[in-house]
Amino acid sequence: MPGAITDVAGLRVGHHTLAARATGCTVVLCPEGAVAGVDVRGGAPGTRETDLLRPENVVPLVHGVLLTGGSAFGLAAADGVMRWLEARGHGLPVGPARVPIVPAAVIFDLWHGDPAVRPDAAAGAAACDAASTDVPATGAVGAGAGATVGKLWGPAHGMRGGLGTASITVAGITVGALMVVNAIGDVLDTDGSVIAGARGDDGRPRRSTDALAAGVLPQRLIPGTATTIGVVATDAVLDKAQATKLAALGHAGLARAVDPLTMHDGDTLFALATGRAGQAADLSLLGALAARVVAEAIRSGVRAAQAAA
Secondary structure, X not given: OOOOHHHOOOOEEEEEEOOOOOOEEEEEEEEEEEEEEXXXXXXXXXXXXXXXXXXXXXXXXXXEEEEEOOHHHHHHHHHHHHHHHHHOOXXXXXXXXXXXXXXXXXXXXXXXXXXOOOOOHHHHHHHHHOOEOOOOOOEOOHHHOOOEEOOOOOHHHOEEOEEEEEEEEEOOEEEEEEEEEEOOOEEEXXXXXXXXXXXXXXXXXXXXXXXXHOOOOOOOOOOOXXXXXXXXXXXXXXXXXXXXXXXXXXXXXXXXXXXXXXXXXXOEEEEEEOOOOOOOOOHHHHHHHHHHHHHHHHHHHHHHHHHHO
């Protein structure tokens, strides 16, 4: 690794970062359609069009996934993604129209600057205009522009989060991830050391769970002000139930790279299966790879953001 989610055939990624303050949105486009699932584990999610991804529901494919800043206000950016896709003839045929299916999830980044500035439909369309199969930019860009981590003692004690990506190919199957890291917890390297996280009153980083164990208790947490959201994708052939399970298995990577996970994070992971490899794969194998690329995408995004800080 690292690689990128765009190594999965059939996907394009685009960012739009607002100039007025640190926020933006990122779109993963699959205009020809991809099978999708979702697993929402956080206690304070902000989402759109997740119910239709349930395996028992009838919508077979999605045409993009939007990750955005701006809290729930930022979900308006999905309107721009839908209009962009509709204008190009993409979407689910429904009577006389084509309706693009664009699930979305948000992070809370309203701490920075004027909270009235947030992604809107124009921002969503701009992210689509920028979408390509190139390796996407990482760090404080797009949906990760205003992300922070290590907020157990409040945002003033945190550090910059960000957006990252990774991929891996095994036995002809590629699995990739794109993650926006705006967690309350710290981001950990493979050896358990802190890449970025909470800082003590002296300004020095410390591992949050070690401080908790030593009796340093946090302030009252504000629900809905942190989350890690993302997309895990594969070119294997999956049905909706398998895609849903892949999203669930991918969450293991979040637990490896973020500590602690709290009820105040709205952690949400989408799964996309483009089927371009033309073959099925063992779901346990895919899940193991998904967890690995999710963890590496989280780490790579935060490293990139810290390097630019």
